[in-house]
Amino acid sequence: MLTYLVGTKTAIGRHKRNIQDACHLTDGRRANRAFTDLIDAGLVVNSGEGIFDLTQNGITMAQKLEKDNATPQSVTNITNNIEKIDGNSTVSVVGVDILTTPPSYKHMVEASKPATGKLTSSRSRTHVAKEESDIERTLDQTPSSLPSFKEHPLRNGLPEVRSSKGVKQGRNTSIRYMLAIDTQKDALPIPVVSGDTLGRSKKATIMLRQDEFISNRHCRFEVLRDKATHRPTLFVEDLSSRNGTYVDDLEVLDGKMQLYHGSRLQVGNTVLIVVEIPY
CATH class of the missing domain: 2.60.200.20 (Tumour Suppressor Smad4)
Known part of the structure; x- marks a missing residue:
């Protein structure tokens, strides 16, 4: 999300919905958690009307991520240790799993495609039809269709x-x-x-x-x-x-x-x- 925001030049591109689409945050709760974590960490600020902008710390962090990432398609977990002084005690607040640019699944999809669309000889249509004919019917009369x-x-x-x-x-x-x-x-x-x-x-x-x-x-x-x-x-x-x-x-x-x-x-x-x- 940080690397997306640092490369976005228009206000509409920094709208919450467009940020979610670009980062594939389809889960509403996960998206809200990501925005909250970034705001609490001081990396992002809510500018109103659904627009989110990077703070100076956010820009620095995004530039560091771009430099450190070997490839543009990666997921980076950022752990921010923020200490808060409460009286004489110190409380450590840890932020986890801040999603940046989502990984590419194209190679996984390509690998899952079959080499050919034809059935093999062991699974021919005749063989499949024979297997279906061996299934015992459990009802004398079946409904005409599934419910609409x-x-x-x-x-x-x-x-x-x-x-x-x-x-x-x-x-x-x-x-x-x-x-x-x-x-x-x-x-x-x-x-x-x-x-x-x-x-x-x-x-x-x-x-x-x-x-x-x-x-x-x-x-x-x-x-x-x-x-x-x-x-x-x-x-x-x-x-x-x-x-x-x-x-x-x-x-x-x-x-x-x-x-x-x-x-x-x-x-x-x-x-x-x-x-x-x-x-």
Whole structure:
């Protein structure tokens, strides 16, 4: 993180979200811990509005790291021994595991690729089919299909869209994002599709009625395809809710704010963790 900041010239590049993306800090708690450790160590200062800047000590440390690192892709653990005088006693505070530039996993991915896409002779399609035919059927009649995400207990159908003729019709889309409830670890993650509205109203497609601080129509989600990467990207928009919508402690004010894998979305007293399905 230090080496990234020292090479960043623009304020937007020093925004918390861009720092997390550059350093691959997808875990919100781990990212917050890293920022806290750097601030406590006197290496980084919070300049407000989500912007973080290096202190003079931080610049010196970053330059030293760049000089000491044999390769640019490395992880450096910095242990800062800071002594605090409290009366007649001395307390030692130790900071650990401050992440700099993340390692490259490209060579690991390349090594894991098979040499050919064909089955070997010992695992031919005929052999696999024979193995499957040897499996004993345990039911005389099986369900026609697996349950759909529409049957999730916190979902209320699909958002409606209008065709060119003005007729309402349901959406038919695959699930690329889910919302995990942070405060209740055993709760089912909630599938999200484009056009979903979250709120306490029965008209919302995602109903969180257990939180009295959530508005009837609190926020709306949109899944848009990124022009550069062509990947589906999730956005959230606040619907003039009473208590606001927050992404990683930043309030969603005008327009849409992008959600990333690991983003913390707060609505009312409920915190949801964004999970991207990688397929």
